[in-house]
Amino acid sequence: GDSVTQMEGPVTLSEEAFLTINCTYTATGYPSLFWYVQYPGEGLQLLLKATKADDKGSNKGFEATYRKETTSFHLEKGSVQVSDSAVYFCALTIDSNYQLIWGAGTKLIIKP
Amino acid sequence: DAGITQSPRHKVTETGTPVTLRCHQTENHRYMYWYRQDPGHGLRLIHYSYGVKDTDKGEVSDGYSVSRSKTEDFLLTLESATSSQTSVYFCAINGGTGGRNTEAFFGQGTRLTVV
Numbered sequence: 001g002d003s004v005t006q007m008e009g010p011v012t013l014s015e016e017a018f019l020t021i022n023c024t025y026t027a028t029g030y031p032s033l034f035w036y037v038q039y040p041g042e043g044l045q046l047l048l049k050a051t052k053a054d055d056k057g058s059n060k061g062f063e064a065t066y067r068k069e070t071t072s073f074h075l076e077k078g079s080v081q082v083s084d085s086a087v088y089f090c091a092l093t094i095d096s097n098y099q100l101i102w103g104a105g106t107k108l109i110i111k112p
Numbered sequence: 113d114a115g116i117t118q119s120p121r122h123k124v125t126e127t128g129t130p131v132t133l134r135c136h137q138t139e140n141h142r143y144m145y146w147y148r149q150d151p152g153h154g155l156r157l158i159h160y161s162y163g164v165k166d167t168d169k170g171e172v173s174d175g176y177s178v179s180r181s182k183t184e185d186f187l188l189t190l191e192s193a194t195s196s197q198t199s200v201y202f203c204a205i206n207g208g209t210g211g212r213n214t215e216a217f218f219g220q221g222t223r224l225t226v227v
Contacts, residue, residue: 034215043202043218044155089154097162098143098206098214099170102154 002027006090006103013080014111021075021106023064023090031092033057033066033073034100038087047075047088085110115139118203118219125226131190133222135203137183143206144186145170145216146178148199155202161186193226200224 006023013019025031032051036044048057053068062077073090090103115138125131135144143162147155147170157170159178167178175197177189190197203219 043220044204045218046215049215097160097168098216099145099157099160100155100204100216102156104152104154 002031002092002094002101004090004092004101004103006088006106008104009087009107010109011106012109012111015082016079017110019075019077019080019084019108021088021090021108023073023075023103025071025073025090025092025101027071027092027094029094031094033064034091034093035062035064035073035075036089036091038089038105040086044089080108080110082110082112084108116203116205116217116219118201118222120222121220122223123225125193125224127194127226128192131193131224133188133201133203133224135186135188135205135219137186137205139205139207139217140183141205141207141217142183144180145204145206146176146186146188147202147204148172148197149202149221150199158188158201190224193224195226198224198226 004025034049035047037047038044048059050057050066056065064073064075087105087107089105091100117136119134145160146158156172161167161180179187201222204216206216
């Protein structure tokens with residue numbers, strides 16, 4: 001079945017470091033791909049998305065490119081801030097009912 | 113922010129008691145979902161609805177039931193709560209009209225503890 005695998009955390013970085021969180025997927029069809037972020041004590045909110053191969057989603061300095069050949073959607077940011085500390089979820093949807101298939105989440109800790 | 117409200121936000125209940133969680137939306141979105149979030153599992157779909165009175169099971173539906181009598185409300189019921197149902201529950205909505213570009217919006221979550 002469809003699935004999403006993302007790197008385990010926590011990932012701990014210093015402020016201004018470069019961030020990569022890996023995400024790969026398996027899907028029987030042609031999925032849309034998403035990154036959601038969950039700040040402490042809050043619900044999830046969409047960070048960025050891509051709906052077709054080679055699309056790049058971007059928001060708040062974060063980027064991810066839909067790579068069909070490697071079935072990947074890695075999240076990157078050039079210079080992280082303490083305020084980026086959160087849990088990041090990679091997800092895909094392929095179903096006509098817009099159901100999301102989720103990765104397990106990666107906790108990101110940024111130290112000043 | 114999308115108009116989606118979960119109630120209660122926190123609840124402690126005893127094993128064997130019924131519990132109902134409510135999700136209320138003001139966006140008139142067609143699709144509504146209930147997820148549970150547990151450490152190491154990400155989010156897992158319990159049930160979803162694709163219209164009034166139209167619901168279907170997700171991957172972890174055992175022990176849960178849902179009802180949607182009107183567009184704005186989606187209720188999740190634990191018929192007889194067990195300790196394994198201690199979790200954080202999230203409701204989500206999706207308009208489903210934007211094709212593959214449609215995003216889901218989430219409520220703030222309900223932290224349920226079964227003792």
